[in-house]
Amino acid sequence: MDERRQMLQASAAAAQFFRRELLLATDGWPLEYLKAHGAESVLSVESPWKVGYAPRTWSNLVDHLQEQGFGYGTLARAGLLTWTEHGDAVDRHRDTLMLVAHDRRSSAVGFVGIGSDGVVRPASPVTPIHRPANVLVGAVEQRDLLAGGAVPVIVDEPMDAIAVSNAGGQWAGIPVCGRGLSTAQAKMLRDFSASDKVIVALGGSEAERNQSAGYMLDLAFYFDHVRAVVLRPGESLAGLGQQGTLSGALRNTRPLMTYRTTGSGFVALQSADLDPPGPGL
Known part of the structure; x- marks a missing residue:
């Protein structure tokens, strides 16, 4: 062998x-x-x-x-x-x-x-x-969910990913575990996914939010719709799952490209959402 x-x-x-x-x-x-x-x-x-x-x-x-x-x-x-x-x-x-x-x-x-x-x-x-840039956590475990059309949700923490996956079967949490998302990982995720949509969770410090927002270019190359769910300071998807509000948050997303950081926080670039969320997005 x-x-x-x-x-x-x-x-x-x-x-x-x-x-x-x-x-x-x-x-x-x-x-x-x-x-x-x-x-x-x-x-x-x-x-x-x-x-x-x-x-x-x-x-x-x-x-x-x-x-x-x-x-x-x-x-x-x-x-x-x-x-x-x-x-x-x-x-x-x-x-x-x-x-x-x-x-x-x-x-x-x-x-x-x-x-x-x-x-x-x-x-x-x-x-x-x-090679850390060429692997994913959670994609293989949720292969059937992703193949069935579940929308992948990119998060930082594994517990957030598990909460997303337990939120009704419409979404599949993919944790990057503090290492960011590489081009190879974006392609690998698309290969596993039947959905042409992906959601990025924006939370943590301004630097962490900037890093997550930076996934836009790679993800847009492989997914037609790249959306974001923004978390308030101290908020987590796992916490929302325990409160019973996670599904609502995942349905209330905006295009990732409409967000930017400012000195006073993370804001939407425009008041009107040019790509309004549909059911399950």
């Missing part, structure tokens, strides 16, 4: 290991975090979101994958193993909620992590199979 295939199989096996660890958990901060953000649906075995948990151990994953026949070299090259100063092979990921990053072939090639502090961080380094 060639080395690339071995790395892909090791990454897929790691994703299954992390998923099993979360589903077997009975307490701890990962469960509290998911429930606090209204994302307890991922704790069901039927959830399309295969969120997992890297346990707070030194080598449980490495030992598990070694038992399946994967060597240290393969695990190190796949970004799953690291070495201590004494030369011991240990797990790269520990005490972290794990989301799977897939490439355009739908292969699990890396991970994004959420720590106990709630901060979302890239978990996997650049490897022969993983």
Whole structure:
């Protein structure tokens, strides 16, 4: 078997290991975090979101994958193993909620992590199979939803993406996890989507809103309609989901190109919406 295939199989096996660890958990901060953000649906075995948990151990994953026949070299090259100063092979990921990053072939090639502090961080380094700009989180899990015409909604936080996906089946949340959206990712998302529409969530600081608004050019190349939902300071889509107002917010969108930032905040460029939202947009 060639080395690339071995790395892909090791990454897929790691994703299954992390998923099993979360589903077997009975307490701890990962469960509290998911429930606090209204994302307890991922704790069901039927959830399309295969969120997992890297346990707070030194080598449980490495030992598990070694038992399946994967060597240290393969695990190190796949970004799953690291070495201590004494030369011991240990797990790269520990005490972290794990989301799977897939490439355009739908292969699990890396991970994004959420720590106990709630901060979302890239978990996997650049490897022969993983390039952050060429992967997406959530698209493969929601492949059927997207193929059925659900409108993709680009958000920053994974919990917001899960809330969007739970908002009635008309939308599919795609988290960029603080890394922005590349041209390759925009094309990959279009390949998964039957809809010619996409929504970008504009929230956070002015710099974060500017970054999100900057997705316009790449998205407009692949989608006919690029729209935006603007969040007030301190507001999140996950919070709107818990309040029962998320669907309404996703229906009340405007063309992304009609927004700009000013020194006093984020405003619409014009009072009249030249592309009024229709049902489900």
